[in-house]
Amino acid sequence: xxxxxxxxxxxxxxxxxxxxxxxxxxxxxxxxxxxxxxxxxxxxxxxxxxxxxxxxxxxxxxxxxxxxxxxxxxxxxxxxxxxxxxxxxxxxxxxxxxxxxxxxxxxxxxxxxxxxxxxxxxxxxxxxxxxxxxxxxxxxxxxxxxxxxxxxxxxxxxxxxxxxxxxxxxxxxxxxxxxxxxxxxxxxxxxxxxxxxxxxxxxxxxxxxxxxxxxxxxxxxxxxxxxxxxxxxxxxxxxxxxxxxxxxxxxxxxxxxxxxxxxxxxxxxxxxxxxxxxxxxxxxxxxxxxxxxxxxxxxxxxxxxxxxxxxxxxxxxxxxxxxxxxxx
Numbered sequence: 308x309x310x311x312x313x314x315x316x317x318x319x320x321x322x323x324x325x326x327x328x329x330x331x332x333x334x335x336x337x338x339x340x341x342x343x344x345x346x347x348x349x350x351x352x353x354x355x356x357x358x359x360x361x362x363x364x365x366x367x368x369x370x371x372x373x374x375x376x377x378x379x380x381x382x383x384x385x386x387x388x389x390x391x392x393x394x395x396x397x398x399x400x401x402x403x404x405x406x407x408x409x410x411x412x413x414x415x416x417x418x419x420x421x422x423x424x425x426x427x428x429x430x431x432x433x434x435x436x437x438x439x440x441x442x443x444x445x446x447x448x449x450x451x452x453x454x455x456x457x458x459x460x461x462x463x464x465x466x467x468x469x470x471x472x473x474x475x476x477x478x479x480x481x482x483x484x485x486x487x488x489x490x491x492x493x494x495x496x497x498x499x500x501x502x503x504x505x506x507x508x509x510x511x512x513x514x515x516x517x518x519x520x521x522x523x524x525x526x527x528x529x530x531x532x533x534x535x536x537x538x539x540x541x542x543x544x545x546x547x548x549x550x551x552x553x554x555x556x557x558x559x560x561x562x563x564x565x566x567x568x569x570x571x572x573x574x575x576x577x578x579x580x581x582x583x584x585x586x587x588x589x590x591x592x593x594x595x596x597x598x599x600x601x602x603x604x605x606x607x608x609x610x611x612x613x614x615x616x617x618x619x620x621x622x623x624x625x626x627x628x629x630x631x632x633x634x635x
Contacts, residue, residue, distance in 0.1 A: 378397065382628065406445070442461060444456060444477065452483050491523075587605075603616030
């Protein structure tokens with residue numbers, strides 16, 4: 308037992324030493340790739356292995372097939388470079404196989420970096436804007452070993468130089484075939500859809516991402532844990548010419564997937580649960596333009612769930628995320 312905690316302490320020390328400095332170079336939204344919590348390596352960011360309650364617009368909608376009966380969740384997030392996000396949503400298990408979620412969110416970016424069209428990935432400019440988001444998701448258990456989900460978000464985006472409305476789509480699958488002997492896999496497609504008008508001559512895409520994760524659940528007496536790894540491209544906003552009417556949803560997916568080798572990130576996760584009440588999470592992400600770490604703590608008291616996570620960043624105030632959930 309002492310050896311196990313020694314390994315955890317060494318991991319925390321390493322993450323504090325090697326956290327990257329975000330103050331010298333605004334990397335847009337790449338930090339969001341790790342800062343959604345609770346973190347479960349086997350099912351992707353935003354999943355609580357002991358509560359099945361925390362899920363959001365950034366997560367795999369297939370997880371709704373495993374949600375509890377009725378949940379209400381509030382999330383508050385502050386990033387180290389003047390970005391804030393708040394959202395509230397409700398989820399309900401309609402039957403043994405089907406779960407749904409509906410919610411609204413607000414995003415405010417003080418100085419978000421824009422990039423040139425994928426796959427060049429060249430810094431273009433920075434801008435300040437806010438988003439109001441309303442959306443819903445559905446998850447369905449096709450087989451015991453296979454779950455799938457889809458989601459849609461309606462976005463109203465406002466800036467001091469432009470405003471527009473748009474829509475984006477999410478999709479995901481969870482699979483745990485017997486041949487993998489207890490290993491769970493997850494594939495997520497997040498924020499894919501048409502670009503939003505950006506002034507009179509250009510459009511801006513939503514920060515799309517693709518993530519693949521695999522993990523293993525380990526139970527020893529009262530202790531439960533997940534260990535695993537996920538690989539994917541991080542999120543960015545991209546500017547494209549307004550006259551480029553040929554840039555469609557399929558182009559968005561194709562260009563994003565083709566650019567993953569140049570901006571892929573690898574996320575190592577450890578998720579530890581004690582007596583179904585306390586959840587400790589550690590994550591370390593490398594690759595692309597990122598080298599950052601995340602620590603999180605979740606507590607379950609009766610019907611109430613509390614969660615806090617902190618993303619380690621040198622020379623900044625770090626990134627904070629707080630979640631409060633109620634299970635009826």
